[in-house]
Each structure stands twice: as C-alpha cells, then as structure tokens.
Amino acid sequence: MTIMKKPKLLVLALGLCLTGLAHASTAPLPKDLPAYGPDKAVPVPQVAQRTLSNGLTVWVVPRDGLPKVDVTLAVLGGTAADDPSTPALSSVMAGLLNEGTASLNAKQIAESLQAMGGNYEANAKPDAIVISASALSAYTAELLHLMADTTLHPSFPAQEVALHKANSLQALKVREGNPSWQAQRAIDRATFDTHPYARNSLTEASIAAVTPEAMRALHAAHFRPERSLLVIIGRMSAKDAFRIAEQQFGAWKAEGKALAEAPQAPREAMPQRLLVTREGSVQTNIRYGRPSLSASDPDFVPLNVANTILGGGFTSRLTQDIREDKGYSYSPFSMLNANRVGGSSFARVDVRNEVTGATLTELNKLYESMASQAPSDEELVGAKRLAAGIYLLRNQIQGSLAQTLANYWVQGLPPTFFSNYVTEINQVNADQVQAMGRKYFSPKDQSIILVGDPKAIEAQLKPFGEFKPFKP
Amino acid sequence: MHMIRLSVFTAGLLLSIAAQAATTEPWQLPIAVKKLDNGLTVVVSEDHSSPTVGISMVYHVGMRLEPQNRTGFAHLFEHLMFEGTPTAPKGTFERVIQGGGGIFNGSTRADFTNYIASAPVAALEPILWVEADRMKTLDFSEKNLANQQNVVKEEIRVNVKNQPYGLFYWTDLDALAFDKWANSHDGYGSFKDLDHANVADVKAFHDTFYQPANAVLGIAGDVTPEQAFTLAQKYFGGIASRALPARPDVAEPLNTKGRMQQQTDPLAKAPALAVGWKMPARDSKDQIPMMVLSQLLVGDDASRFFQGLVKGREQVLSIEGGVNYPLGTDIDYAGPTQLVLFTLYKSNATPDQVLASINQEIAKVAADGVDDITLRRIKTKLLSDWYGGLESFLSRADTLAKLQTMWGDAEVANQLPGWIEAVSADDLKRVARTYLTDANRSVIVRRPVAAAAAKVAANSPNTTR
Numbered sequence: 001m002t003i004m005k006k007p008k009l010l011v012l013a014l015g016l017c018l019t020g021l022a023h024a025s026t027a028p029l030p031k032d033l034p035a036y037g038p039d040k041a042v043p044v045p046q047v048a049q050r051t052l053s054n055g056l057t058v059w060v061v062p063r064d065g066l067p068k069v070d071v072t073l074a075v076l077g078g079t080a081a082d083d084p085s086t087p088a089l090s091s092v093m094a095g096l097l098n099e100g101t102a103s104l105n106a107k108q109i110a111e112s113l114q115a116m117g118g119n120y121e122a123n124a125k126p127d128a129i130v131i132s133a134s135a136l137s138a139y140t141a142e143l144l145h146l147m148a149d150t151t152l153h154p155s156f157p158a159q160e161v162a163l164h165k166a167n168s169l170q171a172l173k174v175r176e177g178n179p180s181w182q183a184q185r186a187i188d189r190a191t192f193d194t195h196p197y198a199r200n201s202l203t204e205a206s207i208a209a210v211t212p213e214a215m216r217a218l219h220a221a222h223f224r225p226e227r228s229l230l231v232i233i234g235r236m237s238a239k240d241a242f243r244i245a246e247q248q249f250g251a252w253k254a255e256g257k258a259l260a261e262a263p264q265a266p267r268e269a270m271p272q273r274l275l276v277t278r279e280g281s282v283q284t285n286i287r288y289g290r291p292s293l294s295a296s297d298p299d300f301v302p303l304n305v306a307n308t309i310l311g312g313g314f315t316s317r318l319t320q321d322i323r324e325d326k327g328y329s330y331s332p333f334s335m336l337n338a339n340r341v342g343g344s345s346f347a348r349v350d351v352r353n354e355v356t357g358a359t360l361t362e363l364n365k366l367y368e369s370m371a372s373q374a375p376s377d378e379e380l381v382g383a384k385r386l387a388a389g390i391y392l393l394r395n396q397i398q399g400s401l402a403q404t405l406a407n408y409w410v411q412g413l414p415p416t417f418f419s420n421y422v423t424e425i426n427q428v429n430a431d432q433v434q435a436m437g438r439k440y441f442s443p444k445d446q447s448i449i450l451v452g453d454p455k456a457i458e459a460q461l462k463p464f465g466e467f468k469p470f471k472p
Numbered sequence: 473m474h475m476i477r478l479s480v481f482t483a484g485l486l487l488s489i490a491a492q493a494a495t496t497e498p499w500q501l502p503i504a505v506k507k508l509d510n511g512l513t514v515v516v517s518e519d520h521s522s523p524t525v526g527i528s529m530v531y532h533v534g535m536r537l538e539p540q541n542r543t544g545f546a547h548l549f550e551h552l553m554f555e556g557t558p559t560a561p562k563g564t565f566e567r568v569i570q571g572g573g574g575i576f577n578g579s580t581r582a583d584f585t586n587y588i589a590s591a592p593v594a595a596l597e598p599i600l601w602v603e604a605d606r607m608k609t610l611d612f613s614e615k616n617l618a619n620q621q622n623v624v625k626e627e628i629r630v631n632v633k634n635q636p637y638g639l640f641y642w643t644d645l646d647a648l649a650f651d652k653w654a655n656s657h658d659g660y661g662s663f664k665d666l667d668h669a670n671v672a673d674v675k676a677f678h679d680t681f682y683q684p685a686n687a688v689l690g691i692a693g694d695v696t697p698e699q700a701f702t703l704a705q706k707y708f709g710g711i712a713s714r715a716l717p718a719r720p721d722v723a724e725p726l727n728t729k730g731r732m733q734q735q736t737d738p739l740a741k742a743p744a745l746a747v748g749w750k751m752p753a754r755d756s757k758d759q760i761p762m763m764v765l766s767q768l769l770v771g772d773d774a775s776r777f778f779q780g781l782v783k784g785r786e787q788v789l790s791i792e793g794g795v796n797y798p799l800g801t802d803i804d805y806a807g808p809t810q811l812v813l814f815t816l817y818k819s820n821a822t823p824d825q826v827l828a829s830i831n832q833e834i835a836k837v838a839a840d841g842v843d844d845i846t847l848r849r850i851k852t853k854l855l856s857d858w859y860g861g862l863e864s865f866l867s868r869a870d871t872l873a874k875l876q877t878m879w880g881d882a883e884v885a886n887q888l889p890g891w892i893e894a895v896s897a898d899d900l901k902r903v904a905r906t907y908l909t910d911a912n913r914s915v916i917v918r919r920p921v922a923a924a925a926a927k928v929a930a931n932s933p934n935t936t937r
Contacts, residue, residue: 023840027561027563029560029564029568030559030564030605033560033568033598033602033658034561034597034598034599035597035598036572036594036595036597036598037594037595037597038591038594039522039592039594040523040594042523042693043522043523063521065492065499065519065521065862066499066862066863067497067859068856068857068859068860069498069862106773106783107774107779107783110772110773110778110779111772111849113774113851114771114772114774114850114853115848115849115852115853116852116856117520117852117855117856117857118853118856119772134856136852136855136856136859137857139540141890163786164782165816166496166786167782167789167818168628170742170789170816170818170930171789173741173742174636174740174741174742174789174816176741177636177739177740177741177742178635178636179634179635185739196897198511222531236793278739279633279737281740282624282629282633282634282635282740283629283630283634287649298502305744313575314566314570314576315566315567315570318867320563323623324563324619325619326650327618327619327620327622327623327626328622328626329626330623330624330627330629330630331624331630332627350626350629350630350634352626352629352849353627353868361518378567378821381571381898382567382570382571385570385571385572385573386570386571386573388571388573388574388592389524389572389573389574389575389592389595390618392522392524392592393524393575393590393591393864393866394524395522396521396522396524396865397863397864397865398863415936418500442474443843452820
C-alpha cells in the first residue's frame with residue numbers, strides 16, 4: 001500500500017498500526033477459509049529488576065539469538081519541564097549529549113559507536129529525556145560505558161554548541177514547509193492551551209538562550225539517578241548486565257534540586273476551528289480531536305480498544321469509510337496520545353482540497369457512531385486480538401521492547417501494567433467501548449485544525465463553524 | 473590539558489574494540505528452500521523464540537516492467553491486490569489478518585513488489601489462504617479500481633505534490649541519470665496515466681506476472697520447514713503456472729558526461745541538492761565494495777560526508793543517502809540504480825562548493841583507500857546493521873524472499889557477512905575511481921520559490937546534459 005517505506009519503519013508501524021474493525025463488511029467469511037489455529041499462550045517477557053544504591057532503577061531482559069544489545073535510559077523531566085520563555089530547550093541539550101564528553105570529542109564518540117556496530121539517539125519527549133542505543137552484544141560493556149559517559153559527563157563544547165545553534169535556526173525554517181508539523185503544532189495548542197504539553201517545539205527565543213552554561217545547568221537539573229530508568233535487553237546474562245550497569249552508573253549522584261512535576265493537563269477544552277494558511281497546498285491536513293487522559297487513568301485501556309475500533313488500523317471505521325469506501329485519503333487514522341499528566345486523542349486525515357468539507361462530515365458521523373453504534377462482536381474481538389498480536393510482535397524486537405518498557409515507566413504505569421496488558425485488554429466489553437465513545441468522541445467536543453490553501457477550501461467550511469487563522 | 477589523557481583513552485577504547493571484533497561469533501540463520509512443482513519457491517527460517525510468524529510474498533515484477541503509457545501502474549496494481557477476489561470480496565483480507573491479530577502492508581519497488589504480514593502463528597493458515605486466493609485471480613471491478621485510483625493519487629499528494637522536496641531525489645534524479653524508459657520513468661506515476669488505467673490493464677498484469685513461477689514465499693518464525701512446506705503445497709500447489717514473458721534488457725552503461733538540472737520548489741523553505749552516481753550491477757564484483765564505500769562516505773555520523781560537510785566545513789544542515797536510496801538497500805536491487813545523496817545546504821555555501829567538498833572526500837579515498845582501523849569499524853557497523861535488519865520475523869522473511877527472488881539464493885543472507893569481511897582498501901580505491909566520477913554524476917539543485925512565482929517556473933525546466 002506504500003511506495004515509501006524505510007527499513008526502520010517496522011517498529012513504528014507496529015506502534016501506529018494499533019487497530020480494529022468497521023463499518024466494514026459483516027458478510028460471512030469465505031466458506032473455504034481455514035479457521036485460526038489454537039491460540040498459544042501469550043508469553044510475558046520476564047524483566048529482572050534492581051535498584052542501585054543511588055536510586056537508579058535497572059531492568060534487564062536477557063535474550064538468546066540475535067547477537068545485539070539494546071539499551072534505553074529514560075530520565076524523567078522532558079520538554080514539559082522547560083521554562084515557558086524557552087520552549088523545548090531541553091531538546092537541544094539532549095541533541096548535544098553525544099557531541100562531546102569530559103573524555104571524548106564528538107568524532108571520537110561517533111567512531112566508537114561505529115566500531116561497536118552502534119546506533120545512538122537522544123530525544124526530549126514531553127515527560128522525559130530518552131536515550132536509546134544498540135550495538136553488537138560483544139560490546140555490551142563498551143556501549144554502556146559510552147551511554148554513561150555521554151549522559152552523565154557531557155561537556156557541551158563551545159564549538160559544537162555554536163554549530164548546533166546555527167543548524168537549529170535553519171531547521172526551524174525547514175520545518176515550516178512541513179504541513180504535518182504545522183498541523184501538529186496547532187492541534188497541540190488547541191488541545192493543551194497554556195499547559196506545557198503545548199510547548200514541545202523549539203522557537204527562535206529558545207535557540208537564542210542556548211549556551212554551554214545553560215546546557216550544563218539544564219543537564220544537572222534533569223539527570224538524577226533516582227528519577228531514571230535503565231533498560232538493557234539482549235544477548236547477555238542478567239548478572240553481567242547488572243554488574244556493568246553498577247560499574248558505569250553506580251557512582252552517579254544527583255546535584256541540586258529535582259525538577260517539579262508538570263501540573264495536570266486539561267481534560268477538556270473549548271473546541272476550536274483553526275486554519276493554518278499554506279499557499280499552494282494541494283491537500284488539506286485535517287486534525288480533529290480534543291484533550292483526553294493520562295496513561296494512568298482508568299479509562300486508558302478501554303479507550304485504547306475504542307480508538308482501535310474507531311481509527312486504529314485497516315479494519316477501523318475511519319479507514320473503511322474514508323479510504324476504502326470514499327477514496328478521500330491514503331492513510332486516515334485516529335490516535336491516542338497518553339502522557340504522564342494528560343494527553344490527547346485525535347484523527348489525522350490528509351485529503352485533496354475538493355473533499356475537505358465532505359471529509360469533515362464523515363468524521364463527525366464516524367465519531368458520533370462510537371456512542372450510537374455499539375461495536376459488533378467482530379469489531380470488539382478483532383480489536384482485542386489485534387492488541388494481543390501487536391503486543392507479541394513488538395516484544396519480539398529488542399529495541400521496541402526496551403522503548404515500550406521505558407515509555408510505560410515514563411507514563412507513570414507500574415510494571416504490572418506491562419505484564420497484565422493483554423488480560424486487561426481482554427476484559428473490556430462493548431458497553432465500555434460505547435461509554436468511551438460518549439465520553440471522548442462526541443463531535444461537539446472536537447477541535448478542527450486545517451492546514452491548507454484558504455482560497456481552495458474556504459467555501460466548503462461554512463457548515464463547520466467559523467475558522468480563525470492560527471497564530472503561532 | 474584534557475587532550476593527552478583523552479586521546480590515550482580513546483585509542484584504548486578503539487583498540488580494545490578492534491581487537492574484539494573477530495570474537496563476534498557469526499549469527500547464521502537456518503534457511504530451508506523448496507520449489508513446488510508449479511514453480512513457487514518457498515523459503516523458511518525456523519525460530520520458536522516468539523509464537524509469531526513473518527510472511528512475505530515477493531513477486532518478481534516492479535516499476536521497471538510496467539507498460540510504457542501506464543506510469544505508476546505496478547504500484548496501483550499492488551493496491552488492487554488488497555481489494556478482493558471473487559471468493560474473498562473486498563474487506564475480507566484485512567478482516568482475516570487483523571482479526572487474527574496481525575499487521576500487513578505491501579510495497580512496490582523497481583524490481584519487485586512485496587506483500588508482507590506478521591501475526592500470531594495461529595493466523596498462519598488463514599493468511600496463506602488469502603495470499604493464495606489473490607494469486608489465482610482478483611475481483612476485476614471498475615468500482616474498486618476507481619476507489620484505489622483516488623487513494624493512490626492521495627498517496628502521491630501526501631508524499632510528492634504537497635511535500636517540500638517531493639522526493640525529487642528519487643523520481644527526478646532517476647529521470648535525469650537514466651536513458652532507458654524502464655529506469656528513468658516516474659514509478660509513482662502521472663495522474664494522467666493513473667486515470668487511464670482500466671480493468672483490462674489490471675487483468676493483463678495479473679495474468680502475466682502474478683503467478684507461482686514468478687513468486688517467492690518467505691516465512692520466518694514459529695513454524696518448522698516441514699509444516700511450512702506442507703501448508704504451501706496445500707494452498708498454493710494447485711495454482712497453475714503459466715509461461716513468463718522474456719525479461720527485457722534494462723542494463724545501462726555508466727554515464728560519460730555529467731548531468732545537471734536546476735529546479736524550484738514552492739513548498740520548501742530551504743535549498744537542497746541531490747547527487748547520484750550510477751552503480752555496479754547486482755552481480756558485479758564491485759557491488760559489495762560499493763556497499764562498504766557507501767558506509768564509509770555517508771553511513772552514519774562517523775562518515776566522511778557527515779564529518780566533512782555537516783561538521784568540518786559546516787556547509788550543510790544534513791546529508792543522507794546510500795546505494796539504492798531512498799527506496800531500497802545496497803543488496804535489494806536487480807536493475808540499474810544509483811548511489812544517491814540528499815542534502816540541505818546552508819546559506820553560507822553554494823551548490824558548487826558543496827559538490828567540491830564531496831569530491832574532495834571522494835578523492836581522498838580514491839587516492840589513499842582507507843586505514844585498517846577505519847575499515848574494521850565500517851565492517852563491524854555493516855555487520856551489526858545487517859543482523860539488525862534480520863531481527864524481526866517480518867523483515868527476516870522479507871529479506872530472505874527478496875534475496876531468493878533477485879539473487880536466486882536466500883543463503884546470501886548468511887554469506888553476506890563474509891563478503892563484507894573480504895573487502896580491502898584497494899577495492900574501495902577501485903570503486904571510488906570507477907563509479908564516483910564527475911562523468912558518471914547527475915546533480916539536481918532545488919531552490920525555494922514563492923508559490924505564485926512557481927507557476928511560471930514550472931513550464932520552463934532548465935536541464936543541461
């Protein structure tokens with residue numbers, strides 16, 4: 001269904017593909033189609049857990065087979081902890097971690113990684129700085145050494161900081177051309193308003209504030225062992241992994257005061273109609289959604305199932321209607337973005353200019369159907385089976401398992417959430433799904449964000465309210 | 473004052489790593505291959521570490537072989553493979569796979585089209601059934617065709633027409649570099665050609681290319697080869713084979729004079745540059761050395777272009793690319809392809825300066841080759857990435873099926889690490905001098921322009937050959 005598919009996409013695809021069943025056909029399946037085989041038990045990866053004396057939580061999942069190791073370090077406090085005057089400043093700090101340490105310069109770090117067959121990535125997410133790396137498992141000790149060196153002793157060299165600043169300014173310009181980015185910025189604003197979750201990307205003011213000293217101060221404020229989790233997965237014993245973790249991270253000590261937790265994000269918002277002008281657009285990027293919940297909310301699991309049925313995957317109501325019946329869009333879907341202190345729930349649908357209004361009509365109908373039309377047995381069972389399947393597929397991939405475990409931890413979920421996930425999903429019933437529809441998917445509560453060429457679409461928008469220009 | 477301690481430590485870290493490299497034990501996949509009587513080849517890699525399977529059905533036809541007045545047809549056809557058959561109407565396919573807890577996708581490339589799925593093993597039989605069902609025939613329906621013409625056009629809008637840079641480093645660079653239609657045309661397709669596609673085209677394409685002798689089925693995961701072969705025979709064994717058309721000769725020589733094009737982009741906010749060099753053929757002795765050279769030049773943050781242009785000269789914001797970029801890898805092509813670079817250059821640099829810097833980095837390798845430690849590092853990185861690409865059952869099944877399709881031998885998956893290991897510094901010198909020359913190079917410079925001005929510019933492309 002796609003021409004563009006990058007090799008790494010699988011991990012992502014598994015994440016995004018969360019899914020369900022639809023307005024789809026309820027016709028009987030072909031008579032010759034063989035039945036599914038007996039379901040095998042869903043194995044839960046066993047996570048060996050230890051807390052070092054400095055408070056660092058270490059989780060290890062030993063594996064056989066693939067001769068590689070995947071490591072993720074999550075440090076609580078992400079862009080939501082940045083000062084409102086310098087949004088997402090911590091993303092610059094994260095990007096500079098591998099640009100120099102007390103003992104290695106940027107080139108030496110890159111070459112060391114290459115020498116162990118390594119990858120390294122550091123990102124500032126809303127609630128945490130997350131560093132993920134991998135290497136051949138023969139270099140587990142070297143990889144953890146490099147992880148510790150870059151995350152605990154970054155030096156923020158003046159020349160690298162200056163280059164990063166210059167490039168970040170240019171990158172601000174580049175991203176303005178990207179309609180998905182423009183749409184995301186606007187829906188985040190409509191959803192989270194003045195909450196720090198709305199301030200998740202850099203501005204010129206943030207970049208102006210970047211200095212080696214500012215980066216060092218920010219690093220000290222974020223990186224604290226008692227607020228961090230280290231996950232190690234791969235071909236090594238738990239004993240060796242804990243020993244190396246102790247060697248490399250055992251001496252880590254917190255400095256100063258811990259960051260304050262972000263306040264709870266709004267669960268409701270006044271629905272908005274925003275139009276982001278993009279001249280020459282041949283499509284409208286529609287974002288349709290509202291604030292929802294944090295991952296630790298009791299509604300999280302049933303809302304996941306409901307979202308799968310609404311717009312999670314190919315059998316979902318959204319895909320079956322907007323793509324397979326109407327042909328309006330290539331890849332329409334809805335998603336649940338649940339973070340530590342709140343979240344959002346929204347549809348992403350990119351359509352040709354001429355069907356912008358018609359697509360909004362369909363979205364209203366489909367969202368409304370989640371309250372008025374109980375899920376069919378096939379929808380409900382399908383959504384549960386798909387959740388279990390994706391759980392298995394994701395856990396098969398080391399890096400993906402490491403990031404899943406770290407994400408749950410950052411979201412504030414207990415380890416039992418991971419081990420009980422499939423059981424919990426299987427307990428969701430049709431009434432709960434409909435209740436989720438009433439609570440979160442009512443069309444009257446959804447904001448509508450459009451990125452496009454006003455000349456081409458304005459005439460279609462009248463039935464949906466007055467659209468105001470989005471002001472960044 | 474840190475410097476001395478620092479360099480000693482670095483040398484220590486790198487040396488200990490270099491010394492260890494040989495101790496990384498090779499990771500060999502179990503691979504079983506069987507050809508059914510009707511010509512369908514089945515490749516199986518058993519692994520019971522997860523109760524799931526990855527499945528890939530690869531057909532040996534892609535964008536190169538689509539009809540001349542039907543650009544984009546191979547991809548449109550791929551979409552129609554998901555739209556139902558007389559026995560399993562539209563909607564059945566996704567109900568069966570997702571209802572079984574699985575995911576699926578398909579993709580169209582120059583030399584093949586693959587249909588992939590991954591699911592708990594309980595869904596294996598039904599998935600093979602729907603896969604076999606659509607190999608037999610499709611629901612050749614006007615309505616489904618019209619629906620997917622719309623969907624494909626939306627896909628092209630998302631990725632090309634409404635996107636800054638619009639994949640010019642794929643379609644436009646191939647159009648500039650190659651001379652044979654099979655290699656140079658836009659595989660995403662013109663809207664005109666896509667609109668003209670009709671049900672008779674769909675039927676003819678299926679009849680010609682979608683049949684057992686032109687396909688490889690890869691299965692990896694929680695199944696034994698015996699079980700997999702039995703199921704393949706049960707569901708695919710009865711499908712008749714048909715004669716295949718002769719494969720056209722799509723080979724092209726290297727170019728003998730550099731090519732350059734200037735473009736404007738109404739949606740981009742910063743200028744970009746794409747560079748391509750025509751590559752050795754799939755079975756050339758230069759292919760694996762080129763893979764190693766590509767890693768040295770543009771593989772990661774330690775690469776020559778990253779260190780020389782993003783760092784060092786500070787001329788570009790980013791530089792990415794590789795052999796067969798952006799749609800494939802160094803080893804999953806069969807016809808002509810390029811080593812492609814896509815770079816966003818900064819206001820302190822001109823395209824000529826960027827090209828000169830790239831040439832300086834290439835000239836160093838062409839003259840001096842590469843030192844042993846660097847070569848060791850690059851080989852380790854390639855090995856690690858190769859293993860990583862075989863990790864998920866889905867990509868394992870897909871890689872094996874693709875290798876069987878294009879190399880005629882899935883065992884290449886286990887042989888490749890040895891081939892990489894055998895590459896020498898002299899090999900890198902040779903391939904740098906042979907392929908990465910100005911005469912064999914195509915360049916596109918793409919600059920932002922206001923949307924209004926773009927309409928004028930679009931009618932006057934400026935190409936020099």
